[in-house]
Amino acid sequence: MGRLPLGVTTLALFFGTQATTGSLETASTVSAAAMIGMAAGAPLQGQLLDRFAKPVVIVCFTVLQVATFVALAVAVNGGSATWTLAVLALCQGMTIPSLPSCTRLVLKRAVSAGEVDAAFALDTTLMEVIYVSGPAIAAGVTATWGPQGLFLGCAVLVAAGTIFFVRVTGARWLGPDPGQAERAPDKEDLRPRPHDSRHWLPAGGFVLAMALLAAPFGLIECALTQFGTEQGTGLSLTGLILSVTGLGSIAGGLAYGTVRWRTGPARRFVVLVLGQGAAITVVAVLPSLGVVWTGLTLAALCTVPLASICFHMLDLLSPPGIWMRMQSWGAVANTGGHAAGVTLGGYIATAYGSGATFALVGLCAFLAIMAAMPALLNPSVRRPEPAKVGAHAE
Template sequence: MFLARLPITMNGILMTLYIVTGLGRGYGAAGLVGGCVTLGMALGAPLLGRCFDRYGLRPVVAVCGIGTTVFWIAAPHLPFEALAVVAVAAGMLSVPAGSLARQVLATLVPPDERRAAYSLDTISIEATFMIGPAAGIAAITAFSPTWTLTALGLLFGATAFLIWLVNPPIREGAGKAEELGPRPPLRSWLTGPLIGTLLIAGGALFVLVGTELATLAALRANGELGVTGLIIAVMCAASIAGGIVHGVVKRSLPQGVLMLLLALLVMPVGLADHPWWLLMLALIPTNLLCAPTLAATTETVARIAPPQVRGEAMGLQDGFTRLGLAVGSPVVGFAIDHSSPEWGFVAAGLGGLVIAAAGLLRRRTPAPTPEPVLAVADQP
């Protein structure tokens, strides 16, 4: 899954650079295509998760792997209009490596050890983000955009084939949905606690993408973009350290508390205006809570969702995180454009607090009471 996530971390920056440099379009046009891909991923994740629940791993991964490979190989040969049209479908067919990894861990790891496993998984995600974008930029700089996008498509296909070949278990038992019993109705498991957890997951990504955008804006305003890579590496390292602590302690903070701290600690970062190293140090506390918050939400989804619908539930989590990314960028960007980079950190924190508050209120909503089933002797 580490290898499967690498091309996912590259595709956004590579598509942006291809549209800007290869097609001669602006960043707005590149953002439109990137947003369409993200929207497709958000819409497709729960649908693919339901397909995993119904058909198993191999058929779904085979279809997604072929579709994604064809798209990225064909992308450098398509005009901009065609790219914009097929971007949503391409996003929907992306192999959901994140939700798939969480399903496998939920199957292989006992419930009392899942916090450590999901923390390790989140650390793995941070490592891919430290490697993937930098490798993609180096490749498209050294080689042509056509070759780079083609290689990316082949990498998507190769990692999908590896997943298909290994065929890790995604549900208990032999892996057949029939052996787990009938699929429970949607309203019996998509209840307040689960919806609240999904909102908290989306809120966390809102804060994270907003923090990154505000950081870039602050560095650009001060003419210090040259240290961007170093600051992002420190942010990732802080998240990894927090994930390690979250995974090894016997008892960690609840997901709601982690989310609130994540949002609160980012708001005063804008006060560290000068110099860049002070901004970097101010970003460490909030990033220490990044991996723990994401791991805690995943652990909660795995605990609440019945095994028969775990794929769909994990897909919904993927969809909410994608929506958090999609909403966070324009909201925080609007705040920066109409004020200053410092207010971008405040907007990221406030937006996260609003979404987290909605999630916490939703978690307190009681589950619907099932209708009573009459015994045979009681029926007329």
């Protein structure tokens, strides 16, 4: 409940501003301000979560988030200037409570080591459901109750969801960093220590890899739009394919979460990235309608499993003391990569067509593996997770 606004807020800002001002340019500016705020605020909140009591930090950011939503509702209803809406959108992005990262921390502590991958996969699938259903919710509520009703509804959901989350989890699951609280350093812990400079290369490279894997989402949106123009079908084809691929990603996440894997996260990461890149490359080489449908559907099956593995590998690469910060940088990589993909994809699709844009997606997959190589060679992500006693490994 508390995370539902994540799937609707950016679109709510876009729809609400456009409905109020009648300007797509203003709506784009306000939405971009929210994304910039998201990228700027997540690392700061991650650092605070690593240093102070997590329930307190989450509640403080929730209070600021609710206040920002209320201010946005008032501003949109009152027809405020563009700069006012942009500043409020920036504040909204900066004050989003890190419920996804905190949820992964709770799951990490609540299940055995061999079940973390499945728990992350199911949680990522839930987030995908939110993002897939978000556009319809945002459009429907905006059309029925107006943008101010959507903003006020988001405020209620964030407040109620966060209060429930904190009360249920509390200090038991949101205590100190897992690397500090759950075990003392020993020779079996292959993760680098916080002040060991070796951890910055694999962790930083992997965050860059996550950004390169997020860019294709924006690139594919632009490529599909251009492909629809080339085929003479317009935006209807784009919307239909995106809806089908969204359902495919959910199905892939559910299937992935039910399997206990023998291989370590590093090998699964490489296989999924190569599989997704190969499917899109075929689309670039043979851009017919049937190939586009098939290739994008196959690629979508890898989306949620790949996102789950990325956050799991960040967990394994994070030294004690900066766990929340690393998870926050992962979120920044997703947001920034998507935004960069949309920006670059718009230019490439217009200048060189949909085929070149699809080909760029395949290139991103190759570059992501190169950027992630130091992390993939790290012993902590090459080992398979220990299975529970008596559990069967698929």
